[in-house]
Amino acid sequence: MQTITIKPGVQTRAYPVFIGAGLLRDAQVLQPFVDGGTAMLVSNETVAPLFADKVRGLLGGCRVYTVNLPDGEEHKTLDNMARIIDALAENRCGRDTTVIALGGGVVGDVAGFAAACYQRGAGLVQIPTTLLAQVDAAVGGKTGVNHAAGKNLIGAFYQPRCVIADTDTLHSLDQRELRAGLAEVIKYGLIRDAGFFAWLEENMEKLLRRESDALARAIEQSCRHKAAVVAADEKENTADGGRALLNLGHTFAHAMEAALDYRALLHGEAVAVGTLMAADLSRRMGWLGGGDVARIEKIMGEAGLPASPPAAMTVEKFLRFMQMDKKSRGGKMRLVLLKEIGRAQVAADYDAGGLHATLRAFTSGGRRGGV
Numbered sequence: 364m365q366t367i368t369i370k371p372g373v374q375t376r377a378y379p380v381f382i383g384a385g386l387l388r389d390a391q392v393l394q395p396f397v398d399g400g401t402a403m404l405v406s407n408e409t410v411a412p413l414f415a416d417k418v419r420g421l422l423g424g425c426r427v428y429t430v431n432l433p434d435g436e437e438h439k440t441l442d443n444m445a446r447i448i449d450a451l452a453e454n455r456c457g458r459d460t461t462v463i464a465l466g467g468g469v470v471g472d473v474a475g476f477a478a479a480c481y482q483r484g485a486g487l488v489q490i491p492t493t494l495l496a497q498v499d500a501a502v503g504g505k506t507g508v509n510h511a512a513g514k515n516l517i518g519a520f521y522q523p524r525c526v527i528a529d530t531d532t533l534h535s536l537d538q539r540e541l542r543a544g545l546a547e548v549i550k551y552g553l554i555r556d557a558g559f560f561a562w563l564e565e566n567m568e569k570l571l572r573r574e575s576d577a578l579a580r581a582i583e584q585s586c587r588h589k590a591a592v593v594a595a596d597e598k599e600n601t602a603d604g605g606r607a608l609l610n611l612g613h614t615f616a617h618a619m620e621a622a623l624d625y626r627a628l629l630h631g632e633a634v635a636v637g638t639l640m641a642a643d644l645s646r647r648m649g650w651l652g653g654g655d656v657a658r659i660e661k662i663m664g665e666a667g668l669p670a671s672p673p674a675a676m677t678v679e680k681f682l683r684f685m686q687m688d689k690k691s692r693g694g695k696m697r698l699v700l701l702k703e704i705g706r707a708q709v710a711a712d713y714d715a716g717g718l719h720a721t722l723r724a725f726t727s728g729g730r731r732g733g734v
């Protein structure tokens with residue numbers, strides 16, 4: 364087992380991210396973090412049949428209540444967050460209850476937000492079961508739900524007591540979901556570690572075959588990067604980048620997700636397309652060389668990720684939803700762009716003409732056409 368410590372800042376207590384195979388067979392990993400005698404196990408209709416009994420089995424002596432949400436990004440809503448709050452209240456749970464989020468990033472974000480709000484803060488443990496959630500969503504304390512007007516518009520920063528990433532859970536993951544998780548792994552290489560990016564280029568086949576050493580290394584490296592970023596800028600306040608850099612490609616991605624009612628693309632797929640769009644704009648601005656753009660296109664292709672937005676996306680839809688991005692300041696959009704592989708920057712002074720050219724090139728009728 365690898366343990367990575369997240370030290371979010373002076374106001375927030377540090378906590379461990381445990382990474383390894385078989386962690387859901389070991390009660391000693393989870394039990395110390397469930398101290399009030401009551402747990403609310405939140406999962407969904409797909410993940411609960413796979414792992415909920417295992418987790419319940421680790422909680423001997425504890426009262427365990429359960430909420431299973433419907434599966435899908437379109438269910439990451441205030442209504443479903445309220446269902447968790449209702450279950451906590453109906454069962455007269457106190458603030459010393461531990462909410463255990465068992466599932467991918469959707470369950471983690473909704474359950475985490477419910478824990479943040481219930482009685483102004485119940486306990487929270489994240490047990491991520493997708494690659495994307497193990498490398499990103501469960502770590503670092505962003506919680507929340509979507510709104511019709513924009514992705515993750517409602518939420519809170521709320522750190523868990525621990526994160527338990529049992530790599531065995533990934534065996535049952537659909538290959539498309541594994542690929543989507545790789546988009547966020549590639550992101551860490553692109554924004555802050557050219558060496559890791561080169562390692563991913565070398566090892567993509569092993570990752571797609573789920574070779575355990577390769578997956579463990581990718582998860583560990585990703586969590587180390589996330590830990591460093593969150594330690595420096597827990598609440599995304601740093602003006603010149605900091606945590607916002609983790610949003611590479613996300614302004615484009617979130618616009619696609621929201622404009623298409625959270626149904627057309629998986630989050631990681633949207634991030635992959637958004638990253639290609641950010642790379643394209645970076646090249647148009649003279650920041651990123653053509654060779655680097657080609658490497659990014661190649662690795663995304665090898666990971667089996669889409670290269671173009673769905674055909675329903677238009678320039679107008681992109682712009683409408685991109686303006687709701689949470690990184691905007693004073694009404695001005697800010698974009699995460701690449702200087703080179705391994706180095707990113709938040710830009711408020713991006714080239715507006717270049718952005719329009721990128722949007723035209725990636726939407727129907729443009730150079731790439733739709734998918």
Ligand code: NAD
Binds near residue numbers: 468472500
């Ligand atoms: P997801 O939660 O929808 O899970 C993907 C699919 O895999 C679902 O159908 C789920 O039921 C299924 N699944 C989960 N674990 C499984 C397993 N072990 N075996 C079989 N099936 C399994 O999607 P995701 O990609 O995990 O997360 C995406 C969400 O995470 C988005 O809402 C995104 O905004 C959010 N996110 C949050 C952060 C953050 O910092 N909080 C960071 C990145 C992404």
Ligand code: GLY
Binds near residue numbers: 499500505607609610
């Ligand atoms: N995934 C973006 C962040 O955690 O800040």
